Amino acid sequence: MTRRDLIHKWLIYALGLLPVWVLDAYILPRYPIGGISPMLLPLAVAAVAVLEGAYAGTGFGLGVGLWWELTYPGGFGGLVFGMALAGMIMGAVSQYALSQSFPGCLICSAGVLGALDGLRVAQGLLVHTAQLPALLQVAVPEFLYSLIWTPLIWLLFRAVYHRVGGTKLA
């Protein structure tokens, strides 16, 4: 695979990320369900990591984390490393313990969403933002509502993968 093919491949993945970002940042927050809107970007990292493996998952996670930090308000930088690490772990787990399939992606998505919400809850408890029940009232619906979107994200990135994924030439 030449460098040009590689650039082409990841440009198409970036194009695949575009509708996910628009939905996540601008459309779904306008119509929250029960006051909650889903997190779609971690699902995109999970899908690509499961399909492409640990190395590509790390790179894609780094890119998504960077985009998340720069275009969403209130970032402190941790998401860049966090998403890169999540991409590596999910890629490795899917390669060695799970499979490049939807159930694998669902488990990885649940893992990354659980980790993010777990960290939010821990942070909330640490800085005394609220009591645990109040934090869980946001974390649990957010986790479940986000997870519902996994099939759609999986189908989108599987379609991209079938077109340009792995070592296929674009």
Added chain:
Amino acid sequence: MKDFLRKNGILLLVIALLLSILIGVGSAFFGGNADPLSNVANTVTAPVRSVISTVADWAEGVYTYVFHYGELQEELDSLRTQVAQLEDEVRQGQEASRENEQLRSLLDLQEKRRDFVFESAKVTARSTVNWESTLTLSKGSSAGIEAGDCVITETGVLVGVVSQVGYNWSTVSTIINTDTEMGGIVSRTYSAGVLEGDFALMTQGKLKLNYLPEGAQLVSGDEVVTSGKGDVFPSGLVVGQVEGVFTDPSGQSRYAVVNPSAKLDSLVEVFVIKDFEIVE
């Protein structure tokens, strides 16, 4: 994993870590102003936000017109009635102004004159995470907006405070966000307290008026306005109505739950108070 190690995957993680540190240090260093990377990213994506916001507003308008025409007609009739009532209230306003002067003296507040300098802006995005309540506006430092500026609706109802400013965008921390902290006063009883965001109440779209005086006799529906104490925020901006009064778990103080007057979920255009003068 072999593939990961063979292709210098560790290097990618190190780059990610360095970028994280860089952004973290940047956001800490620049405070209310966006760090250069975020500023560039948000400036470049500002037209996308505007287009999406415009298209979504248009689609909602069409949907409302097609499916809620009857409701709109009823709302128009209701608004006509309200206009008539408001005209009556304006006539009573002069008397209220005189009473206001007296009450200001009672509260030992200094008489102040404020000249608001407004900047209108469109709401181009709402909170993107469920852990905070923010709005993204279509204007930023190029229009003279600064972190700490108050944001109100066209009727003078407080929406929030600008928390981060980029070149052509800014982020507003709404009044229900957990970082809200400003002086508030109940206009009927002149009971002063501190308006604070509370995480549990934020999810219900409400906030607290904390540290109420012991003898404060508040009732549901009492109007809460900003007190302007400290001269950081203008006084007299309507925040909302008291929903109920409670004692905090420690039993030491009482607080009121305030229902904001601004409809934070459906705001389209807001006004940023860029400047206000306090003439003593």
